[in-house]
Structure formats: C-alpha cells, structure tokens
Amino acid sequence: xxxxxxxxxxxxxxxxxxxxxxxxxxxxxxxxxxxxxxxxxxxxxxxxxxxxxxxxxxxxxxxxxxxxxxxxxxxxxxxxxxxxxx
Amino acid sequence: xxxxxxxxxxxxxxxxxxxxxxxxxxxxxxxxxxxxxxxxxxxxxxxxxxxxxxxxxxxxxxxxxxxxxxxxxxxxxxxxxxxxxxxxxxxxxxxxxxxxxxxxxxxxxxxxxxxxxxxxxxxxxxxxxxxxxxxxxxxxxxxxxxxxxxxxxxxxxxxxxxxxxxxxxxxxxxxxxxxx
Numbered sequence: 001x002x003x004x005x006x007x008x009x010x011x012x013x014x015x016x017x018x019x020x021x022x023x024x025x026x027x028x029x030x031x032x033x034x035x036x037x038x039x040x041x042x043x044x045x046x047x048x049x050x051x052x053x054x055x056x057x058x059x060x061x062x063x064x065x066x067x068x069x070x071x072x073x074x075x076x077x078x079x080x081x082x083x084x085x086x
Numbered sequence: 087x088x089x090x091x092x093x094x095x096x097x098x099x100x101x102x103x104x105x106x107x108x109x110x111x112x113x114x115x116x117x118x119x120x121x122x123x124x125x126x127x128x129x130x131x132x133x134x135x136x137x138x139x140x141x142x143x144x145x146x147x148x149x150x151x152x153x154x155x156x157x158x159x160x161x162x163x164x165x166x167x168x169x170x171x172x173x174x175x176x177x178x179x180x181x182x183x184x185x186x187x188x189x190x191x192x193x194x195x196x197x198x199x200x201x202x203x204x205x206x207x208x209x210x211x212x213x214x215x216x217x218x219x220x221x222x223x224x225x226x227x228x229x230x231x232x233x234x235x236x237x238x239x240x241x242x243x244x245x246x247x248x249x250x251x252x253x254x255x256x257x258x259x260x261x262x263x264x265x266x
Contacts, residue, residue, distance in 0.1 A: 002132075022196070030225060031213075039234075039235070040210040040234070040238065043246050044238075045244075046238050046241050046242060046247065047210055048211070049140075049187075049188075049191045050191075050206065050207070050210040050211045051247075053188060053191050053192060053195065053211065054110075054187060054207065054211035054212065056188060057102075057105065057106035057109055057110075058102045058103055058105075058106045059106070060102075061103075062101055062102060063119065065119070065123065066101050066122065066123070066126060067098055069123060069126055069127070070094050070097060070098055070126065073094075073107060073126075073127070073130045074090065074094055075129070077090065081137070082219065085138050086113055
C-alpha cells in the first residue's frame with residue numbers, strides 16, 4: 001500500500017490538479033543526496049518509520065470543512081472587491 | 087483573480103500535510119483540525135505577504151507552528167494541565183489502531199519534547215531541509231541538527247533499535263540474520 005507511487009506530494013489526493021504553481025517544493029527523498037550518509041534516509045529504521053507514520057496521516061480522508069472554508073473565504077473576498085469597484 | 091485561485095488551490099493541496107504536521111504537534115486529531123483551520127484563515131488574511139514562487143508549504147508550516155505555540159501558551163494559562171490526562175487519552179487516531187508497530191512508534195514520538203518532535207518531523211517526514219526547518223522554527227540550523235539528532239537517539243532508545251550511526255552494510259546483517 002505504501003509504495004513509492006503513493007508517496008507523492010499530498011496535492012495529488014485532493015483533486016486540485018490545476019494551477020498549482022505554488023507547489024515548488026521538491027519531492028521528498030530526492031535521490032542520491034538522501035541516501036547513504038543521511039541519518040534519516042532510507043537506510044535508517046527511524047527514518048522509514050517516521051515516513052510511514054507521516055504518510056499514514058497524510059492519506060487520511062480530509063474533512064470537507066477545509067474546502068468549504070476556502071470557498072467561503074474566496075466568496076467574501078469577491079463580494080468585497082465587487083463593492084469596492086462600484 | 088487567477089492568482090487568488092491558484093493561492094486557494096495551493097492551500098487546499100497543502101491541507102493533508104498540514105494536518106499531519108498538526109497531529110504530530112498537538113497529538114490530538116480534533117485540535118489538529120482546528121489548528122489547520124486557523125492556519126488557513128490566517129494564511130488567507132496574509133495572502134499579500136506571500137511571495138508567489140517561494141515555498142508556500144514552508145510558509146504555511148510557519149503559520150501553523152506559531153498558532154500552535156500561541157494556543158499552547160494560552161491554554162497553559164487557562165487550565166494548568168487539568169485536562170492534560172484526558173487529552174492524552176483522546177489522542178488515539180482511529181486509522182492508526184491497526185498496526186501495533188505504527189502505534190508503538192506514535193507513542194514513542196509523543197514522549198519526545200516538543201522541540202525535538204517538531205524538528206524530526208519537519209526534516210525526517212515533511213521533507214524539509216535543515217535550513218528550511220530552521221527557518222520555520224525560527225532558530226539556527228545547528229539547533230535543528232542537534233534536536234533531530236537527539237530525537238533520533240531517543241526514539242532508538244525507546245523503541246529498542248540498535249544504534250544506526252554506522253551504515254556499513256555489515257552492520258545491517260546483525261539485524262537481519264536469523265539465529266540459525
């Protein structure tokens with residue numbers, strides 16, 4: 001279940017694929033630099049457990065309240081700017 | 087307008103990792119969700135201070151972390167640990183009951199002091215560099231490094247994992263070889 005493909009950035013799970021130009025951060029475990037010498041890299045049991053713990057949290061279903069909240073915030077802003085323009 | 091839309095999408099995309107970080111800090115799913123909610127509202131209000139092209143995730147983590155510590159200070163003043171024991175009991179995350187291995191790890195993480203826990207989560211799980219983690223926590227890179235290192239040793243100790251300081255292939259054999 002926790003295969004490599006699954007461990008992509010969280011954005012992939014929320015279905016908001018378009019217009020994510022702020023997603024500039026690099027993918028985790030970017031290759032060799034995270035390898036041998038890294039105390040939390042793939043050779044470290046603690047490192048592996050940490051990522052398993054975190055990925056498990058990330059893969060939880062996200063409550064609707066967050067996208068609702070953002071829609072509300074966006075709605076407020078549009079109303080405000082519309083009144084300003086008048 | 088389209089800048090607003092991509093900002094919104096960026097926030098929404100960051101929600102899963104923000105929640106994971108919030109749960110790690112707050113040790114409680116409900117509090118974590120409140121933290122994420124507060125973070126989104128704050129981020130929205132401060133939208134103008136975010137520079138497009140810079141790391142949105144790091145920016146959001148900073149907001150969430152600040153929110154966590156300011157709530158904690160407030161709570162400490164309000165109820166001096168009166169509900170501390172209860173919070174600990176409520177902290178079980180339903181999805182994590184399945185694996186004892188994972189449950190053990192979670193308990194071990196919860197035993198760490200906050201500063202060590204957040205450092206090792208940021209660097210070891212959220213995918214930030216030591217430099218980024220230092221910026222998020224508002225401290226020196228060396229401080230983050232030593233916190234991560236102490237957290238790692240402590241976790242190894244609690245979980246009974248042998249020291250991993252040497253990554254020579256030979257040392258792995260010790261753990262994997264069965265008693266013949």
